[in-house]
Amino acid sequence: MSTYGLQSVFAPASVAVVGASPRERSLGRLVLRQLREGGFAGPVGLVNPHYREIDGMAAASRIDALGFAPELVVIAAPPQDVASVAAAAADIGARAAIVLTRDMGVGAGSHNAALEGVARPRGLRIVGPNCLGVIAPHANLFASFAAHRPVAGDLALISQSGAVAAGVLEWARPRGIGFSAVAALGDALDVDFADLLDHFAVDRHTRAILLYLEHVRDARKFLSAARAAARGKPVVVVKPGRHVRAPADAQTHIARLATPDAAYDAAFRRAGLLRVHALDELFAAAETLSHLGSVPGKRLAVLTNGAGTGMLALDRLVDLGGVPAMLSQATVETLDRTYPRGWSRRNPVDMLGDADGERYFAGMQALLADPDNDAVLAMHVPTALSQPQDAASAVVRTLEARAASGARKPTLAVWMGGDAQALSTLNDAGVPTYATEAEAVRGFMYLVRHREAQQALMETPPSLPQDFVVDSDAAQAVVADALAAGQEWLEPEAVARLLAAYGIAFAPSLPARDADEAVRIAAPLLEDGGMVAVKLLSPDIVHKSDVDGVRLNLGSAESVRAAAEDIVHRAHAHRPGARIDGVLVQPMVLRPKAREVIAGIADDATFGPVVVFGRGGTAVEVIDDKALALPPLDLRLAKELIGRTRVSRVLKAYRDVPAADGDALALLLVKLAQLAADIPAVRELDINPLLVDADGVVALDARVAVAPSRQLHRGRGHPRFAILPYPKEWERSITLADGREAFVRPVRPEDDAMFRAFFARVSAEDLRLRFFRAVRDFSHDFIARLVQLDYARSMALVAIDAASGEMLGAVRLLADANFDRGEYGIMVRSDLKGAGIGWRLMEAMIEVAHWLGLNLIEGQVLRENSTMLSMCRHLGFTVVPDPEDATVMLVTLPVGEGR
Numbered sequence: 001m002s003t004y005g006l007q008s009v010f011a012p013a014s015v016a017v018v019g020a021s022p023r024e025r026s027l028g029r030l031v032l033r034q035l036r037e038g039g040f041a042g043p044v045g046l047v048n049p050h051y052r053e054i055d056g057m058a059a060a061s062r063i064d065a066l067g068f069a070p071e072l073v074v075i076a077a078p079p080q081d082v083a084s085v086a087a088a089a090a091d092i093g094a095r096a097a098i099v100l101t102r103d104m105g106v107g108a109g110s111h112n113a114a115l116e117g118v119a120r121p122r123g124l125r126i127v128g129p130n131c132l133g134v135i136a137p138h139a140n141l142f143a144s145f146a147a148h149r150p151v152a153g154d155l156a157l158i159s160q161s162g163a164v165a166a167g168v169l170e171w172a173r174p175r176g177i178g179f180s181a182v183a184a185l186g187d188a189l190d191v192d193f194a195d196l197l198d199h200f201a202v203d204r205h206t207r208a209i210l211l212y213l214e215h216v217r218d219a220r221k222f223l224s225a226a227r228a229a230a231r232g233k234p235v236v237v238v239k240p241g242r243h244v245r246a247p248a249d250a251q252t253h254i255a256r257l258a259t260p261d262a263a264y265d266a267a268f269r270r271a272g273l274l275r276v277h278a279l280d281e282l283f284a285a286a287e288t289l290s291h292l293g294s295v296p297g298k299r300l301a302v303l304t305n306g307a308g309t310g311m312l313a314l315d316r317l318v319d320l321g322g323v324p325a326m327l328s329q330a331t332v333e334t335l336d337r338t339y340p341r342g343w344s345r346r347n348p349v350d351m352l353g354d355a356d357g358e359r360y361f362a363g364m365q366a367l368l369a370d371p372d373n374d375a376v377l378a379m380h381v382p383t384a385l386s387q388p389q390d391a392a393s394a395v396v397r398t399l400e401a402r403a404a405s406g407a408r409k410p411t412l413a414v415w416m417g418g419d420a421q422a423l424s425t426l427n428d429a430g431v432p433t434y435a436t437e438a439e440a441v442r443g444f445m446y447l448v449r450h451r452e453a454q455q456a457l458m459e460t461p462p463s464l465p466q467d468f469v470v471d472s473d474a475a476q477a478v479v480a481d482a483l484a485a486g487q488e489w490l491e492p493e494a495v496a497r498l499l500a501a502y503g504i505a506f507a508p509s510l511p512a513r514d515a516d517e518a519v520r521i522a523a524p525l526l527e528d529g530g531m532v533a534v535k536l537l538s539p540d541i542v543h544k545s546d547v548d549g550v551r552l553n554l555g556s557a558e559s560v561r562a563a564a565e566d567i568v569h570r571a572h573a574h575r576p577g578a579r580i581d582g583v584l585v586q587p588m589v590l591r592p593k594a595r596e597v598i599a600g601i602a603d604d605a606t607f608g609p610v611v612v613f614g615r616g617g618t619a620v621e622v623i624d625d626k627a628l629a630l631p632p633l634d635l636r637l638a639k640e641l642i643g644r645t646r647v648s649r650v651l652k653a654y655r656d657v658p659a660a661d662g663d664a665l666a667l668l669l670v671k672l673a674q675l676a677a678d679i680p681a682v683r684e685l686d687i688n689p690l691l692v693d694a695d696g697v698v699a700l701d702a703r704v705a706v707a708p709s710r711q712l713h714r715g716r717g718h719p720r721f722a723i724l725p726y727p728k729e730w731e732r733s734i735t736l737a738d739g740r741e742a743f744v745r746p747v748r749p750e751d752d753a754m755f756r757a758f759f760a761r762v763s764a765e766d767l768r769l770r771f772f773r774a775v776r777d778f779s780h781d782f783i784a785r786l787v788q789l790d791y792a793r794s795m796a797l798v799a800i801d802a803a804s805g806e807m808l809g810a811v812r813l814l815a816d817a818n819f820d821r822g823e824y825g826i827m828v829r830s831d832l833k834g835a836g837i838g839w840r841l842m843e844a845m846i847e848v849a850h851w852l853g854l855n856l857i858e859g860q861v862l863r864e865n866s867t868m869l870s871m872c873r874h875l876g877f878t879v880v881p882d883p884e885d886a887t888v889m890l891v892t893l894p895v896g897e898g899r
Contacts, residue, residue: 002225002817005125006191006199008095010136010181012072015143016045016063016094018085019076019101020054027100028076029054030145031133035074038142038149043068047085062088069093074133074143076100082129083114090122098143099128104187112189119190131186132162135169137179138205144182153178154207155290156200158193160185164212164279171283176427177290180205194218194225198817201229208289210282211237211273216264219607219722220713223271223630224792225817230272231457234450236285237273239264247605251542252686252703254612257626258602263610266628267722270637272453274446281442284434288443291432292410298448299325300441301373302348303363305355305391306381309416310348313377313437320445325373331366338362347373353383357390364398368409375410375447377440378431382417391415392422396429410447414440457788462635462750465667467503472678475501479681479706489539490704492584498704502671504687505698507589511537513582515564521585522560531555531588534563535701536571540578542703545618547574553588560585589700593657594693595650598626599669601676601685608712608720609676611669615647616689631673632725634749638666638673651692658694665692677718677725680709716851717791724791730848733802737836741802744844746795747810751787752780754798758807763830769865770827772888786812793819795848799837808832811841813848813857822854826868833867842875846895855896861889 015035020028028048033055035044045066046059053059060066063073063085073089075082075097082101089097097119104112112129119126127134133144137152146166150173159165162184169182180203183196193213200206209229216222229235242261250256268275276282300317302324304310314324324347332345339359344350349367351359360378367376380391392415399411413433415422426433434440478498482490490498492509499506512518522532536549544550548570551563564583571580596616604610607630614626627644629637642648642665653659668690676682684705691698709719717724731745759767759778767775789796796812809828816822824845828838849857860882861868869879872891882888 002195002819003198004818004820005095005123006195008071009098009125009127009134009183009191010141010199010203011139012042012070012096012141014043014045014068014070015040015072015074015141016047016066016070016089017074017076018047018063018089019078020046020048020059022051022054026076027145028074031074031076031100031143032057034142034144034146034149039140040142041140043070045070064088064092071095072143073097074100079104079111082111083118086115086124086126087118087122090119090124094124096125096127098131098134099126099186099189100131100133100145101128102130104129104189112187116189126190127183128186129189130162132159132165132184134184135179135182137181144184146182148173150182151176151178152180152205153290154180154205155286156180156196156203156206156209157182157212158185158196158200158209159183159212160188160193160214161212162186167279168210168212168282168286171279172286175287177286180207188217192217192222194221195817197222197225197229197235201225201232206233208234208236208286210286211235212279212282213237213239214241216267216606218714219267220715220724220792223267223722224790226268226271226273227457227790228793230453234289234446235271235273236276236282236289236446237268238276238279238282239268242277250602252600252602252684252705253543253598253620253688254600254686255602255684256621257598257614257624258604258610258612258628260604260606262626262628263604263607263630266610266630267607269453270630270723272457274449274453276446280439284439284443285446287432287434288412288446291430292412292447294451294454295374295410295444295447296451297374298322298445299372299374300377300444301325301327301367301370301375302377302379303351303360303367304348304379304381305351305353305359305383305386306379307344307348307350309379309381309414309437310344310350313379313414313441314348316438316441317444320441322441322445322448325370328370328372331370331372334366335363338366353381354385355391356387357394360391360394361398364395364411365401368398368402368407368411373409375412375444377412377414377437377444379414379437379440380416380422382419388415388417388419388422389425392419392425395431396425399429399431410444412440412444456640457784464635464670464750468667468670470503470671470674470678471501475675476679479679482706483681483708487539488705488707489542490706492537495702495704498675499699499702502675504668504671505696506702507586507698507700509535509584509586511582512564512585514568515561515583518564518583518585519557519561522554523557525585525587526555526557526560529555531590532560533586533588534560534567535584535586536567537581537584538571538575538578539581541571541575544701547571586700589691589698591691591693591695591698594691595647595660596689597647597665597692598686598688599672599690600687601672601682602628603683603720607722609680609682611641611673611676613641613669614645620688629669629673630723631676631721632723633670633673635663635666635670638669641669642666660692661694661696664696668697677721680718680720681706683707715792716853727791727795730795730797730844732844734799734840736840737834740835742808742837743800743802744797744841745800746791747787747789747798749787749789751798751807752783754800754807755783755786755810758810758829761829761831762827766827766830769862769868770825772860772862786810793817793852795845795852797841797844797848799841808835809837809841811845813845813852815852815854819853821856821858822849822852824857824859838868838871839875842871846875846893849895855894857893857895859891861891863887863889 598616651660
């Protein structure tokens with residue numbers, strides 16, 4: 001239901017509390033007190049059949065006896081009464097309920113099931129049960145039993161834990177940090193993180209969103225909402241459970257590397273969220289985000305009256321990936337004229353221990369004007385010669401002078417010693433303050449990471465190579481045959497065929513039932529000085545090295561025979577119940593300057609398939625150098641995945657070792673992601689070792705687990721991907737009115753250049769009709785927003801000339817958060833009007849709306865755009881004037897079941 005009814009949660013016209021009692025610690029009584037003392041302007045009612053009044057307020061015996069219909073109901077009734085109270089509230093017009101009651105149970109027959117059974121059919125939104133409540137300071141709504149009421153601000157806090165939410169509020173109170181809203185979800189029977197992310201993404205009071213999250217139930221819904229929110233606002237998340245191990249039944253190295261927390265980390269990264277690892281870090285992020293906007297880069301300048309503290313700050317900055325700013329020559333010369341001899345003349349700018357307010361003013365003025373830094377950290381260390389209040393006032397005076405001229409640069413502060421007056425001066429001026437230099441630098445890096453996350457969401461990948469062709473039909477046949485035979489692991493020959501279908505080089509492996517056959521297979525490979533490897537062949541022993549089941553660099557028939565016999569003997573001795581099918585004989589791949597890495601696919605219980613990359617070999621789990629990414633992947637995402645590992649440094653050139661082929665390695669990861677998209681039955685794919693050097697990549701060993709595909713995520717598209725992959729099913733060929741052939745397909749992230757060329761052939765007048773304003777420049781961010789799609793809630797189709805490959809036109813459909821309505825936009829190249837392109841694209845768009853399950857398509861068309869209005873009428877759209885803008889017509893088309 002997403003954002004439906006959430007306005008009634010955060011800005012209701014009236015509220016009723018059901019279940020308050022005279023007991024001092026009654027939750028209902030505490031909420032009632034907060035509502036009344038918090039200044040809520042609308043009617044507040046009290047319902048309790050056992051008392052006529054509580055705290056001087058009259059109580060109604062039933063909710064329908066209040067005398068008004070409450071828009072929001074706060075329920076603190078016993079568990080067995082909650083469902084009936086909710087039903088009665090909805091029946092008289094309530095739109096939402098906050099359920100504080102605990103111990104509602106789970107599953108069929110529980111009180112929670114009864115509550116859901118009455119709320120969902122009536123369209124009643126539920127926050128909770130078992131929650132702290134909801135706070136919306138801008139509406140003076142304090143429907144919560146939190147200890148204190150926070151001031152109004154621009155941070156939205158969404159917490160799965162009431163205790164954490166209460167703790168954040170208490171931390172924020174003495175610091176003057178305000179909130180646009182606070183919501184504790186508790187059991188999250190109905191309203192969840194995705195719903196609230198959608199709500200706060202467009203909330204005018206909210207500038208940044210803070211999340212405390214323990215688990216996600218609907219991964220696809222969460223990621224779609226999180227990505228949409230993070231495009232416009234910083235979203236910071238803290239999640240416990242970082243050291244939970246992989247499931248006990250994980251058999252491959254890949255599966256063991258893909259711990260649940262690593263999958264969550266990959267999901268947060270993909271959605272553009274900033275992850276922190278503790279509440280104090282969340283607090284630091286809140287401190288920074290509540291005062292500062294974004295930063296243009298990661299160069300930080302430090303102004304201090306103590307060299308040591310400034311140097312510690314820069315050390316921590318480098319640790320976290322920031323860059324110490326260099327002082328421009330103009331800045332050095334300016335400060336040389338102002339400061340006494342002995343000042344540092346570099347970053348950190350040490351003004352010496354006797355620095356007064358005038359030195360702070362001069363230093364801040366110079367650093368804020370210096371183009372060679374992106375932000376300034378002002379620090380003060382108490383000395384007998386310093387005045388913390390004078391220094392703080394000088395910093396504020398400088399910032400006010402800059403703001404008056406329209407120039408702003410992020411400024412952070414550390415006033416050691418905690419002088420209350422100085423801290424108040426800085427905080428009142430919007431300067432975030434920190435107890436230590438480490439906290440301040442960490443706060444600065446949150447701003448940097450947010451900017452980088454925004455850039456990543458806007459980046460477009462390079463085009464895939466022309467030879468990126470896969471034989472998905474052959475690969476699917478391999479897996480289907482294995483499933484039909486009841487296999488859980490593919491046979492070695494089947495693994496080779498599967499990888500070959502995706503163009504992944506794999507060292508050939510030949511099965512031998514016994515030592516004699518191993519010698520016969522090895523004979524031609526040993527000619528002319530060749531060498532072979534002999535490995536255990538057993539469907540029950542995943543890790544051959546566990547039973548010493550690998551022999552390398554064998555150069556004679558005798559060594560092959562001895563290795564095969566010993567491997568089989570050891571396997572029987574160590575795993576007496578395992579099936580031993582013999583050995584594999586493999587030619588030795590000698591690439592002396594190759595690096596061993598691991599790559600593959602794991603299956604996460606929450607997010608489904610994940611692509612894993614890291615350091616390879618037998619000790620991969622001990623080294624634990626890995627990174628995960630949610631598919632689908634493109635080349636940019638694949639390279640970013642590689643870059644997050646330590647082994648990526650070894651892939652670069654050093655001494656006499658040339659750099660490994662990073663493009664080939666990234667392409668292999670893209671192929672694995674495509675394999676996961678094409679074949680949902682592949683549950684684990686472990687390539688280890690994978691050799692990579694200047695000549696490319698080759699897999700030496702691989703294991704593939706398969707199982708019948710199960711639906712993991714609700715809705716359309718791939719049954720197991722948390723992020724919908726490219727919807728190939730919408731590709732089609734069409735014939736235009738002039739007889740030419742065109743290809744229609746969904747827009748892809750790499751279409752940046754094609755869109756840019758298209759817009760060059762659209763007239764200024766047509767651009768004005770489409771965008772309702774003159775468009776003179778198509779920035780990278782503008783184009784990126786058109787080609788970076790979340791196929792779960794938005795779709796764009798592009799028509800491409802079959803002969804030339806040129807873009808002819810495109811249509812776009814964006815669903816609202818409730819999947820009720822979709823807004824469309826369309827544009828055709830100016831020199832191709834009348835060729836039927838727009839009509840065919842509109843027809844395809846209507847089909848997409850059906851596929852998404854929307855009820856209505858809507859759009860805005862300038863009244864003067866007669867061509868578009870005529871086409872809409874012919875397609876069945878209703879066309880009416882916009883009551884708020886005489887120059888615009890509103891067009892709507894029902895596409896639900898009744899159409």
